Amino acid sequence: MRIDLGEWQVAGNDSPPASGMDRPLAIEARGLVKRFDGFVAVDGVDLSVPEGAIYGILGPNGAGKTTTLRMLLGIIEPDAGLRRILGAERPHDVAHAIGYLPEERGLYPAMKAVEAIAFVGALRGLPLAEGRRRARRLLEEHGLGYAADRQIRQLSKGMAQQVQILGTLVHEPRLVIFDEPFSGLDALNQGKLERMIRALAENGTTVIFSTHVIAHAERLCDEVAIIAGGKVPFAGSVDVARDRIRPQVRLETRAQHGPWRAALPADARHEGAFWSFALPESGAEPLLRALIEGDAGILSLSIERAGLHDAFVAIAGEAAARALEEDKPEEMRR
């Protein structure tokens, strides 16, 4: 007999996941609304991002992620709602403490890499000479020192993207906002970026990023906001999101019939040799006891904690999940 309690055993039985709510908030948004000529792009979004957290905004394209980020940054003004970024109501007042990587990457093609980084720093109030000094050091640290004096147009797309990420960080911001940072990066550079994000958070920097790739959010984020159709149906820790749906049981038995069948919920599905069902609310122990005492003859049993993808489906709905997977704009708000 093989019984695999998987991740559920580790996270589900211990103390509840650490919540960021006891930390001061880097971003606080209440009821943000943005309309474009009558079309409601963002509809009453609430966000609370604790300082030092890695926070993901998860949703398919067209869900309102970029518009929300742009409102938080002051690029566009909300039609309604309040926002507070690093304690300031006007984002530009704290622009020197924010780093931003937009979804559409952009650099001046004729600029040298070192100048491009220093220029972005200068826009955030970093003296140009200091920006150049830091730019060279950052490029060296990230293995791009040889490209410091090359023009952006001479760099590969991936390298240019890395240069832009370094420009986002050159002024040592307290809050970094990445809009779809992993798009356009190969697997190697995605891994590098993940490590960079973790390192930033370890140094106390708040990192907020939008993505439509659940795996990134699941691996990196302390908390996520699931956004779909301009609304945020869920915002909180990844664990809480996953706990929204009960762990899934997969059971293989020697016996086909017997008293043990009474322990299975009514909606249990029989697929081949396996039974699949959500773990009953009473928990694993009563289930196991009932199966053993009911002579089920357990061949294998696994109890898997729901992944963020399952949570997303449960929270945002099938249509949003499909759009997320297919990287297509969701149609459900029409």
Next chain:
Amino acid sequence: MNDPIRSGRLSTLAAAFVVARRDFTAILFSRSFFFFLLGPLFPVVIALMAGGVGQHVNDAADHPRLGVAMATADVDAMLAARGALAPRLNDAMPELVVVRRLAPGETIDARVELARGDIAALLTGTPRAPVLTGTPAQIAAWQGPVSLLAAQALGEAPKSYPQVALAGTASSSAGERKGRLLTAQAAQTLLFLLTMLLAGMVLSNLVEEKSNKIIEILAAAIPMDAVFFGKLFAMLGVSFVGIAVWASLGGSLVLAAGSALPALPAPAVGWPLMLLLGVIYFAMAYLLLGSVFLSIGSMASTVREVQTLSMPVTMLQLMNFFLASYAMTQPGSPVEIAAIAIPFSSPFTMLARAAQDPAVLPQIAAIAWQGLCVVIFVRLGARLFRSRVMKSGPTRPARPRKSLLARLKPARA
């Protein structure tokens, strides 16, 4: 990292400076700037060529000739009379061309001869009874001189002419006014040409910015007003460099040409102040037009769209120039006041006024008004940009291309 030097909040002015510094150096050290400097060379060469041809045509038009068709003796008498009078009357005496010496009894159809030759009017008959045929304006202009010629030919002109003593003055009131009007016109035209030549640069600059997709980085870091001001002042700086280069070359040409070039009469405010006002009004005209072009450039995504959208603005600016030119000849009139009040014609009108009116206070007031308008237009442009352009939306590869107007409609976030 944790360097001791921290970044600090930038004021709008400081933020604009960061953008202006980048744009200024990027443009100044670009290859295209060299070609930009060469740009005016072509219109200047064409203008000189056109000017030469025009002068030739003008000369011909300014010296119309009077045809004479009389009996041989009468023709000779008229030619001799002109020879006698021309030194005293200079240009007032028409040049005579013998169309035909008529035999006794021969007649001529004046209208046919007029249509055939390159004469402005035809004199027939006899010195005692001359007949002048031509357009009403031309025969009215020549009636007096022809009468004098006929009298001279008949020997009935005064036998002696009293010597007129000449006492020259540097200027007369009417002459001074005319001279200053010429200066005003020259200054206005130069200002307009420079503005139109240079303001277009702003357009292509912002289109390039959008194609680089860097605009969102700018908009996230600093207020859009600062982005617009930075871009405008960078281009103004580039324009001044261009003007300095052209002025140096032009100055060298003037020095080389010496007195061959005509000197413009001194403007009412004097040359030093006139030059200073020229610089200020160029800056104002440039910033005003540039702020409009910048707003257009921010909405357009291709050069073609820029050209389409900027055409009406260029036409309107041409109308403003015509308004200012007309207002120049109507000092103190409601037309001039309107031309001063309309921000886009105000710099041209006021520069022309400086050439004609020494009062400085209205100049200061006009500069303040134009400066205020620049601020308002830039802010409006920045607001328009943020509300209309900074929208995100889903990627739809199969979406058919929409027209510009359609794209100004809402996009899905």
